[in-house]
Amino acid sequence: MGFRCEIRLSGAGGQGLLLAGKIIAEAAAIYDGKLATQAQSYGPEARGGASKSEVVISDEDIDYPVATHLDLLLAMTQESVDAYVGDVRNGGIVLVDSGLVDSVPQGSYRVVSLPISQTAIDEVGKGVTANLVAVGIITGLLDVVKAAAIESAIRARVPRGTEDSNLKAFRSGLAMAKSLSTESTGE
């Protein structure tokens, strides 16, 4: 049996979630020997400024590239967590930006609320790198794609001249996820 990991990145247009999804998918497939799909839907919600990017990662061919039982939902707005939290599988992860999301409905999933955008501002000095902070947290939480593969994909994909700040954002997120794991172990 192969493994399958479904990730949905949701929030507002302009938060860089499509690029984040592309980086995760390319990292998995081009730099980490897996297969991946990346998809987005455009409809009335896109006209309203919402954005959604889905990544499916597997070690075998992906016949159905639609995420229906999410291993991880990233929600960068209150609207997106409300809209999609019901798609998270039992035992999955709901990752929200604590500065942008006030409340997460209760459910049989783990909620991780972290200051994603604030970290981009404080650690990198650039709020627009919040998407890469999120990619770092996701990489650390899921442990499905190697961090080195994500870094290769970042170097290949982000606009020239922004590699360093985006890598810094990614590493900040990765460190946040690792400190969470350590806390859990210590409890």
Added chain:
Amino acid sequence: MGFRCEIRLSGAGGQGLLLAGKIIAEAAAIYDGKLATQAQSYGPEARGGASKSEVVISDEDIDYPVATHLDLLLAMTQESVDAYVGDVRNGGIVLVDSGLVDSVPQGSYRVVSLPISQTAIDEVGKGVTANLVAVGIITGLLDVVKAAAIESAIRARVPRGTEDSNLKAFRSGLAMAKSLSTESTGE
């Protein structure tokens, strides 16, 4: 019954096919009142430098965003036309770059072979705009998304400072498609 239009853009990495797919999908959904999905797969073929982007456009919700009966296949390399021509529906269109593709297998589809890359060089002075020339041809051939909607999506999506050259490339492609139609009528 709703309509459904399936497009696959295929070729090599670096030819801008993911951006082209995104522009078509956003034009349809954000600027032309339809629904659209855009998806790409990454796998061994991506490591080999191949690139594939799929767009599905409909006037109703798209439950299955995978293109299986292509209304139009764009192939910007010989490898991609050989790999995907079998997925084109009866009466569909196979659009190839005549400067990059030597032969197209026979089938029950319409083959349109045009100097896409050469037009980008001759008309725009920038070979990298070949993807937008292709978008123009596709827009003219399919008549599914309004040209004005595509132009809005181009303005919103291409790197700042390249709007004019990309719009010029798009219009060159659109004119090529229209001259084809005129030729057909005149025969």
